[in-house]
Structure formats: C-alpha cells, structure tokens
Amino acid sequence: MSHRVGVVGATGAVGSTLLEVLAERQFPVSEVRAFASERSAGKKVPFADGELACVSLSDESIQDLDVVLSSAGGSISSEWAPRFVQAGAVVVDNTSFWRMHPEVPLVIPEINPDAASDHNGLIANPNCSTMQLMIALGPIHRDIGIERIVISTYQSVSGTGQRAIEELRDQTHAILHEQEPATPAVYPHRIAFNVLPQVETFKDGDDYTTEERKLMAETRKILGDADESIGISATCARVPVYVGHSQSVNIQTRSELSPEDARALIGGADGALVVDAPGEGVYPTASDVAGRDEVLVGRIRRDPSHPRCLNLWIVGDNLRKGAATNAVQVAELLAERDLIRVPAGAAALAA
Ligand SMILES: NC(=O)c1ccc[n+]([C@@H]2O[C@H](COP(=O)([O-])OP(=O)(O)OC[C@H]3O[C@@H](n4cnc5c(N)ncnc54)[C@H](OP(=O)(O)O)[C@@H]3O)[C@@H](O)[C@H]2O)c1
Numbered sequence: 001m002s003h004r005v006g007v008v009g010a011t012g013a014v015g016s017t018l019l020e021v022l023a024e025r026q027f028p029v030s031e032v033r034a035f036a037s038e039r040s041a042g043k044k045v046p047f048a049d050g051e052l053a054c055v056s057l058s059d060e061s062i063q064d065l066d067v068v069l070s071s072a073g074g075s076i077s078s079e080w081a082p083r084f085v086q087a088g089a090v091v092v093d094n095t096s097f098w099r100m101h102p103e104v105p106l107v108i109p110e111i112n113p114d115a116a117s118d119h120n121g122l123i124a125n126p127n128c129s130t131m132q133l134m135i136a137l138g139p140i141h142r143d144i145g146i147e148r149i150v151i152s153t154y155q156s157v158s159g160t161g162q163r164a165i166e167e168l169r170d171q172t173h174a175i176l177h178e179q180e181p182a183t184p185a186v187y188p189h190r191i192a193f194n195v196l197p198q199v200e201t202f203k204d205g206d207d208y209t210t211e212e213r214k215l216m217a218e219t220r221k222i223l224g225d226a227d228e229s230i231g232i233s234a235t236c237a238r239v240p241v242y243v244g245h246s247q248s249v250n251i252q253t254r255s256e257l258s259p260e261d262a263r264a265l266i267g268g269a270d271g272a273l274v275v276d277a278p279g280e281g282v283y284p285t286a287s288d289v290a291g292r293d294e295v296l297v298g299r300i301r302r303d304p305s306h307p308r309c310l311n312l313w314i315v316g317d318n319l320r321k322g323a324a325t326n327a328v329q330v331a332e333l334l335a336e337r338d339l340i341r342v343p344a345g346a347a348a349l350a351a
Contacts, residue, residue: 002030003340005331006065006089008080009072010034010045010054013161014094017324018069023048025328028335033065035072065089066340069327082349085121090340092123092327096214099124099221103349106221109329110270111138116333121342122349123330128322129153129211129236129245130218135295135321136314137251139269140262141223141230145254147308148231151215152248155199156241156286159318160186168192168240191240199236211236244286245322247314256308259300266297271321276300284315292317293325 005022009015015036022032034045036054044051055061057080062068068089070077074097081091081098098104105115106124111134116123126134133151140146157164164186171192174181184190188198199211206213212234219225219232231252239246257265267274275284276298284296295316303309316322334340 001335002028003066003331003335004031004033004064005029006033006035006062006068006070006084008035008057008068008070008076009094010052011036011040011043011162012071013158013165013319014071014323016045017319018071018327019045019047019052021320021324021328022069025332027328027331033061035061037072059083062087062089067092067331067334069324069331070094071323071327081122085342085346086348088342090119090121090123090334090342092125092330092334094125094323094327096127096210098122098349099126099214100217101349106218107330107333108134108138108222108326109333110135112222112224113333116330116339117337119334119339119343120346120349123334125323125327125330126218126222127211127214128159128316128318129155129215129247130222131322131326132245132295132314132316132318133215133219133247133249134222135269135271135316136266136297136312137249138223139265139272140251140253140257143265144257146230146251147254148252149219149233150250151232151234153199153215153234153236154195154239154241154246154248154286155211155236156243156245156318157191157238158243159199159245159322160238164191165242168242172240187238191238193240195240196238197235199238208234209236241286243290243317243319244288245316245318246284246286249312249314250303250309251312252306252309254308257310259302259310262300262310262312266300271295272297274298274300283313286315289315289317291320293321295321 283298299313
C-alpha cells in the first residue's frame with residue numbers, strides 16, 4: 001500500500017536527509033509533499049530521481065496526507081503537528097517539542113517498538129544524542145540492567161542545522177586565509193578550531209543545558225525508568241565536525257559485565273556495530289560514521305576504578321540514525337502494524 005507523505009522542513013539539514021532516506025529505503029509513496037517556510041515556496045529540493053517544489057504550511061496545503069515527517073523546529077511543530085493530526089495524518093516529529101508529553105510515545109524501533117501502538121496521531125523521534133546512546137546501551141540494559149550512566153558528548157555542528165554548517169565552513173575558511181572570521185551568529189563563541197562546553201542553552205538559570213536535560217530525561221522515558229532508578233549525568237560539547245556525534249560513556253551495570261560480553265551484546269543488537277581493535281588503530285570516528293545508519297561502538301574496556309563499570313566510545317550520524325533514518329523506520333513500523341491512522345476519538349493534543 002502506498003502512502004501520501006509530507007516532509008516538513010524539507011530544505012533543512014534533517015529534512016533533506018529525510019527525503020534521501022525515504023527514497024533510499026523505498027518507503028511506498030503515492031505522493032511526497034515538501035514543506036518549508038514561505039521564503040522557500042517554489043524552491044526545488046531533490047527527491048529520488050527528480051525534484052519537488054516546496055510549499056508553505058497552510059490550512060489547505062496540509063490536507064490529504066497519511067504520514068508527516070516533521071523537522072522544522074519546535075515552535076512550528078507545537079502549532080502544526082496537532083493541525084496535521086486533525087487533518088487526518090499521523091505525524092512523526094523530530095523536534096524536541098512533544099518528546100516528553102505523556103501522551104506522545106518516544107520511539108526507537110530497535111529498542112521500544114511497542115510504544116508506537118499507543119499513539120494518538122503523534123509520535124516523537126528522540127534527540128540525536130539519546131538515539132545513539134540507546135542503540136548501544138539498550139541491549140545491555142535489557143539483559144544485565146544499568147544503574148548509572150555518565151556521558152560526555154562531542155557533537156557535530158550539523159546537529160544545530162544548516163546555518164551552523166555554514167558558520168563552521170566560513171570561520172575555517174577565514175582563519176586558513178589569515179582573515180578575521182565574522183562575529184559568530186549561531187554559537188556564542190567561535191566554533192572553528194575550538195570546543196564549546198555548551199550545546200543549546202542554559203534555561204532559567206539551570207547549570208545544565210537543555211541538550212543535557214533532554215539526554216537525561218529522554219533516556220529514562222525510552223527505558224521506561226519512571227521512578228528514576230537509573231542515575232544519569234551528562235555533559236554535552238560542540239566540536240568543529242560537520243556530521244557525526246561522538247560520546248564517551250561510563251556505565252555501571254547491576255551485575256558484573258566483562259568487556260567481551262558487552263561486545264557480544266552490542267554486536268548482536270540491531271542497528272549497532274562493534275568496531276574495537278584499538279591496538280591496531282581500529283575504533284569508530286565521526287568521519288567513519290557520516291552517511292551510515294549503524295551506531296558504531298568501540299574502546300569497550302573495564303573501568304579500573306569500579307568492578308561493575310565499563311567505558312565505551314559511541315559514534316552515530318546525527319542526521320541519519322539520529323533523526324531521518326529513525327523517523328522513516330518509525331513510519332515503516334507504523335505501516336507494518338497498520339497504525340497509519342489517527343485513532344477515532346483521539347483528543348487534540350495540548351502542548
Ligand atoms: N540536525 C540534527 O542533527 C537534528 C537531529 C534531531 C532532531 N533535530 C531537530 O530537527 C529540527 C530541524 O533541524 P535542522 O537541523 O534540519 O534545522 P535547519 O537545517 O535549520 O532546517 C530548518 C527547516 O525548517 C524550515 N522552516 C523554518 N521555518 C518554517 C516555517 N515557518 N514553516 C515551514 N518550515 C519552516 C526551514 O525552511 P527554510 O529553508 O524555508 O527556512 C528548514 O527547511 C529541529 O527542531 C532540530 O532540533 C535536528
């Protein structure tokens with residue numbers, strides 16, 4: 001059965017990858033409608049062997065769709081996702097706006113596919129950092145149990161979007177040509193040849209950033225840890241890499257787990273690949289993972305300071321598995337389970 005699919009934010013870093021992945025995975029479509037802002041109305045974006053002309057969001061343009069994959073930012077999703085649902089489409093939303101809403105499932109098909117069954121027309125895609133962390137740790141938590149996670153991230157600029165990619169490129173170009181780069185517009189400091197211990201914002205006087213809070217809260221929601229029995233502590237940093245987030249992760253398991261058994265568990269998990277022969281220079285890097293859907297895991301080793309702790313290095317493509325690929329997999333899951341329909345009587349979601 002073919003579906004009428006809307007892609008919101010089609011000119012953006014995630015939206016353009018969504019169009020790429022939809023075509024690559026041959027999601028059955030009878031129509032694809034590309035939405036962007038009014039600025040881009042009529043602009044052509046590539047899809048499969050052809051192009052689509054972007055349209056802007058309006059009461060008329062959102063009608064007659066079955067599935068909408070949305071990535072135009074939280075404020076757009078807060079307003080338009082419920083309107084798409086009211087118009088009869090199931091929305092898979094990439095923004096952070098709906099992720100922690102109690103009536104919105106937060107789904108990674110390899111980890112918690114059954115959560116999708118309860119949808120009310122809207123399903124959220126986790127944050128890119130949470131996604132790769134869960135692909136690697138999900139099987140360990142399921143089989144052994146995890147008590148505590150301490151994570152430091154090294155996140156690429158494409159995680160912020162198209163303008164941040166351009167800012168890194170322009171600053172790097174200026175510095176390499178011995179010119180003064182323009183004042184940063186996207187990040188609070190220069191990102192070229194620098195590392196920023198800030199991903200997103202410090203909201204309402206919090207000393208953790210919104211990205212760090214999302215990583216901690218979403219991990220608990222996906223693992224079903226409502227009583228907060230898992231300790232999680234996160235520090236997120238932005239690095240001058242175009243695509244691919246890297247993470248240094250320390251886990252404390254409920255019972256002892258050897259690095260060999262951890263490798264076997266992760267290696268057997270859907271969506272993960274162990275790349276781990278450090279003595280031969282074999283470990284995952286951001287440039288290895290860019291353009292791939294698997295989450296790569298290496299440097300799996302004992303933490304000498306605790307018998308139930310391991311260290312790992314986890315790398316994922318934030319635009320693909322971290323966003324677009326997962327959204328398309330969710331659409332595939334919905335299609336497989338005959339869930340591409342807004343349940344009768346679904347109440348309009350309130351933010
Ligand atoms: N980048 C990642 O790795 C990643 C991962 C997971 C989730 N996300 C989330 O996905 C969302 C998009 O991220 P991105 O990185 O793709 O950002 P981006 O490159 O800045 O793209 C933003 C997109 O939203 C569109 N847009 C802006 N205002 C609009 C409006 N009024 N109506 C319709 N479309 C509008 C833009 O269209 P114009 O070109 O016309 O302005 C553009 O297509 C964000 O919420 C982000 O948090 C991103």
